[in-house]
């Protein structure tokens with residue numbers, strides 16, 4: 001009897017790519033072989049993204065194609081397993097409506113596999129040796145009003161500090177010299193690890209004390225990310241450390257100084273701005289102003305030699321006027337981004353923006369604004385449309 005085989009198709013961001021590596025390990029542990037093609041696999045796992053409607057539509061299209069192609073080839077349909085963000089959303093929707101809608105839309109799917117079933121315990125099955133994507137946290141607590149991540153992945157959960165440094169040490173021993181640390185809000189790493197008001201004890205016995213966090217209006221443990229970066233840089237064999245995706249609110253002076261002191265840390269810094277207009281930022285529930293963002297970038301440029309800033313921008317957020325869009329254009333000119341992932345606002349179910357606002361900027365207007373920003377920022381490279 002031939003052993004069962006699996007093939008994974010991944011949609012979306014690097015975090016999904018890293019999740020797929022853990023899903024692969026989960027299958028291997030159950031005796032499955034990795035199939036080189038989708039056609040030869042007995043099980044096809046689709047790791048989904050739902051950041052935009054178009055990402056969901058691509059998943060539905062693929063499911064239908066797999067089923068159709070099996071019937072044309074007069075072969076048994078492979079078992080179709082759907083995982084990732086769409087399943088995460090179904091899991092967290094207590095009404096059960098989203099799961100029912102998924103089952104109705106894709107009756108060909110045999111199993112919906114929540115990532116929680118896979119967990120962080122399965123080591124990633126990586127094909128590449130020299131570079132590794134290393135998730136350090138999952139989920140997000142920020143609830144930007146346009147974003148589905150807190151609903152698809154749940155609240156932020158940080159991996160234990162020691163687990164991460166041990167995993168990277170093992171990778172380095174096997175020849176890996178470049179790592180990219182991953183998290184939806186990577187620079188807020190560790191705030192959930194603190195269990196009491198005295199602070200957090202790091203593995204090297206140093207204790208990190210709570211600080212006042214302006215946008216929360218309360219004392220909270222500062223992010224442990226700068227400490228983690230320092231430790232990862234000390235690991236023998238690691239030559240380059242990258243990280244995505246950062247947000248402005250946890251890009252502290254301490255983090256800037258750790259990067260400035262450590263030549264191993266990549267100078268390409270991705271810091272999402274989303275809009276250059278204060279009113280739009282407020283409605284997006286992002287806790288900084290245009291002035292604060294520009295000041296942060298000035299500080300980074302003054303302290304980190306060779307820093308290159310990239311970003312994410314959404315155009316056509318509900319109610320965004322021409323004047324508000326022009327504020328984003330002004331910010332882009334002032335910051336001089338190396339590149340940007342510019343995306344057209346896509347109304348997503350469950351989000352606060354979907355409930356509170358009307359998606360009232362026309363498609364053609366979003367397209368016009370998208371072109372203007374792409375031309376301004378990405379004129380040296382191909383237009384970029386992905387977002388974390």
Ligand code: SF4
Pocket residue numbers: 140141142143144147148149150184185247
């Ligand atoms: S945009 Fe980023 S920071 Fe905001 S809720 Fe989504 S994942 Fe979190």
